[in-house]
Amino acid sequence: MIRSYDLVVLGSGPAGEKGAAQAAYFGKKVALVERDEVLGGVSCNTGSLPSKTLRESALALSGVRSRNLLGVDLAVRRGATVHDFLAHERRVTSAEREAIVENVRRHNIDVYHGAASFADQHTVKVSTHDAAEVLLRCDFVLVATGSSPLRPAAFPFDDPRIWDSDQIVNLDFMPGRMAVIGGGVIGCEYASTFAALGVDVHLIDERTELLEFLDRDVWAVLQNAMTSLGVRFATGERVLECRSDAESVRISLQSGRAIEADAVLVAAGRRANTDHLNLDAAGITTDARGRIAVNEYFQTTVKHIYAVGDVVGFPALASTSMEQARLAMVHAFDLKYKKSAARVLPVGVFTIPEVSVAGETESSLTRKGIPYVSGRAYYDANPRGKIIGDKVGLLKLLFRDDDMKLLGVSVLGENAADLVHVGVVALMVEADNSLFIETCFNYPTLGQLYKYATYDAMGRQSRLSMPSGVARITPVSDRHIGSKST
Numbered sequence: 272m273i274r275s276y277d278l279v280v281l282g283s284g285p286a287g288e289k290g291a292a293q294a295a296y297f298g299k300k301v302a303l304v305e306r307d308e309v310l311g312g313v314s315c316n317t318g319s320l321p322s323k324t325l326r327e328s329a330l331a332l333s334g335v336r337s338r339n340l341l342g343v344d345l346a347v348r349r350g351a352t353v354h355d356f357l358a359h360e361r362r363v364t365s366a367e368r369e370a371i372v373e374n375v376r377r378h379n380i381d382v383y384h385g386a387a388s389f390a391d392q393h394t395v396k397v398s399t400h401d402a403a404e405v406l407l408r409c410d411f412v413l414v415a416t417g418s419s420p421l422r423p424a425a426f427p428f429d430d431p432r433i434w435d436s437d438q439i440v441n442l443d444f445m446p447g448r449m450a451v452i453g454g455g456v457i458g459c460e461y462a463s464t465f466a467a468l469g470v471d472v473h474l475i476d477e478r479t480e481l482l483e484f485l486d487r488d489v490w491a492v493l494q495n496a497m498t499s500l501g502v503r504f505a506t507g508e509r510v511l512e513c514r515s516d517a518e519s520v521r522i523s524l525q526s527g528r529a530i531e532a533d534a535v536l537v538a539a540g541r542r543a544n545t546d547h548l549n550l551d552a553a554g555i556t557t558d559a560r561g562r563i564a565v566n567e568y569f570q571t572t573v574k575h576i577y578a579v580g581d582v583v584g585f586p587a588l589a590s591t592s593m594e595q596a597r598l599a600m601v602h603a604f605d606l607k608y609k610k611s612a613a614r615v616l617p618v619g620v621f622t623i624p625e626v627s628v629a630g631e632t633e634s635s636l637t638r639k640g641i642p643y644v645s646g647r648a649y650y651d652a653n654p655r656g657k658i659i660g661d662k663v664g665l666l667k668l669l670f671r672d673d674d675m676k677l678l679g680v681s682v683l684g685e686n687a688a689d690l691v692h693v694g695v696v697a698l699m700v701e702a703d704n705s706l707f708i709e710t711c712f713n714y715p716t717l718g719q720l721y722k723y724a725t726y727d728a729m730g731r732q733s734r735l736s737m738p739s740g741v742a743r744i745t746p747v748s749d750r751h752i753g754s755k756s757t
Contacts, residue, residue: 276410328357442534446465555576590617624661646729
């Protein structure tokens with residue numbers, strides 16, 4: 272059976288779904304191939320959406336957000352069961368799957384469930400779940416097959432107490448002690464989620480510095496907050512052996528230390544899902560982790576074949592993958608309305624507390640030799656921050672020293688991943704400090720942090736630019752600004 276399409280999309284995760292819908296919206300005939308029974312990919316079914324929903328459940332069940340707000344412990348329940356923990360995640364995931372199916376139906380996209388591989392550069396072979404084989408001829412192909420967790424040989428994954436980051440959303444018991452292997456975004460997110468529920472969590476990583484894309488002072492606050500939550504860090508430690516018996520799982524470290532746990536989460540990186548695609552038939556090569564090289568329009572070396580999302584590597588986020596797919600389809604079909612991918616890509620880390628960054632960091636500016644001035648504002652000095660009881664949150668802005676153009680934004684605390692977007696828009700329009708000074712923010716809101724972090728930066732710049740021995744008179748209204756800055 273041979274069918275013809277303008278576009279064949281491989282994978283129905285965020286990149287595949289949005290790429291298919293983009294082309295179909297402009298009248299193209301589109302086929303979407305998904306190897307699993309349900310649409311949505313890892314992001315919807317085992318990754319981003321479930322993990323963030325589990326985090327929200329942990330916050331609700333543990334009362335972390337409000338533990339000291341009213342002088343009483345408002346935890347819903349001690350010893351939350353697995354059913355308690357997973358119930359909301361199951362509802363959210365199911366609803367999102369239905370939304371994806373409806374979006375695909377509304378755009379008249381044909382869906383094929385089965386394993387896809389290239390027969391040649393313009394033909395995709397689909398071995399469907401009912402054993403039928405379909406050949407899809409097309410003008411363009413969009414590869415958006417996502418990634419899967421790496422499974423280091425040191426860990427016996429046949430043990431039901433040892434999970435990779437896709438399996439953990441189907442856990443069938445709540446551990447009392449947990450070892451998390453890998454201190455990247457996924458590892459840190461799950462470590463703080465389970466610690467909030469009272470699980471004794473050890474976070475183990477070979478590196479001595481974690482989440483290196485964060486400013487080190489922001490990371491220091493996050494690490495302290497996670498430690499206060501109960502996460503115990505074992506950095507600079509390599510796992511030599513993981514052995515299990517009837518009672519527990521034992522992790523042996525290079526330092527000679529051993530950690531006993533009831534469960535182990537291995538979050539040691541991911542590999543692109545490209546091995547099964549027969550890319551040789553399409554004339555495309557991959558690197559050691561299965562990733563495909565692309566240009567600025569996400570074209571591969573074969574110009575009518577595009578690749579987006581996890582299969583092209585960093586930043587491998589749902590948000591950026593959607594934008595990559597949209598841009599790729601605009602370029603493929605010359606749709607003209609979208610000229611480039613976003614210049615500024617926010618990164619959100621849903622730890623407890625959450626953190627989000629966009630643009631430059633102090634480290635990146637130092638490497639580039641760009642003089643800068645920083646400004647900070649703290650949640651506990653902000654009226655809204657006091658209301659919600661966030662005692663550790665902060666907003667940090669980085670401005671270019673000579674003209675006070677905004678260069679970077681870091682937010683840590685409640686709603687950080689939302690709050691960062693104010694800064695993202697400012698970075699997109701290349702705004703300077705006057706944007707925040709002249710903007711009126713609602714009161715009381717966390718948005719006001721932008722104004723006071725900017726005042727703090729202006730105060731620093733003023734002090735740095737004054738000749739020695741000249742005193743700076745601080746306006747009365749600004750005296751509290753930056754009082755905690757270093």
